[in-house]
Amino acid sequence: MSFQGLSQELRDEIYKHALCPPEGITIEPDGYIDDSKFKCIQPVASALLRTNSQIYNTTLPILYGANAFSLERSRSDALRFLRTLSKSSRLQIKSLSLSSELMAADDHDNLGYAKRLCKFIIADMRLEDITLAVPNDMEAGTKGKGEDQYEWFMWTLHEALLKAFKGGHFRQIRFAHPKMCNKDISVYGFHNMENYRGYVD
Secondary structure, three states, rough: OOOOHHHHHHHHHHHHHHHHHOOEEEEEEEOOOOOOOOEEEOOOHHHHHOHHHHHHHHHHHHHHHHHEEEEEEEEEHHHHHHHHOHHHHHHHOOOOEEEEEHHEOOOOHHHHHHHHHHHHHHHOOOOOEEEEEOOOOOOOOOOOOOOOHOOOOOHHHHHHHHHHOOOOOOEEEEEEOOOOOOOOOOOOOOHHHHOHHHHHH
């Protein structure tokens, strides 16, 4: 039996196997010369989309809608990547993760990028869930190191996106520590959470 002779459900499962890595898709800038190009660090058979128009129309929603996207590096890179996507592709993304690199507060331009990134995510995307990195409270203050991580960490993204969550923009919002929590750590136990409990109670 040829591939085209398979049921659509089975073909979609094959497409998902080719286009959806188990860990999702992590996006990084592709070099430092052309800042408009980005790459996925996981192996993804994106050439499938160039087969023909029928397969393109079938696989595009799978590539963007069935993957969890993670954005690395900086807020300016993250915003630039999202803006490079076509509207139809961007609106199909359901799950987005923002790494700790996007929370850096050591540059005065970062506040403006954080506000623009939040505005874009809320107004120009239809995310169902979003994951935000938080500092590693598991070690802060326990081994003579760790507290300085709060000196460079910015909470602007968290507050704005929590407000959007409370307003119904996302189905769920997650906070991710760099390391797994142990059974003695409260889910509300991380630094500055007292400022945001009102959005999730």
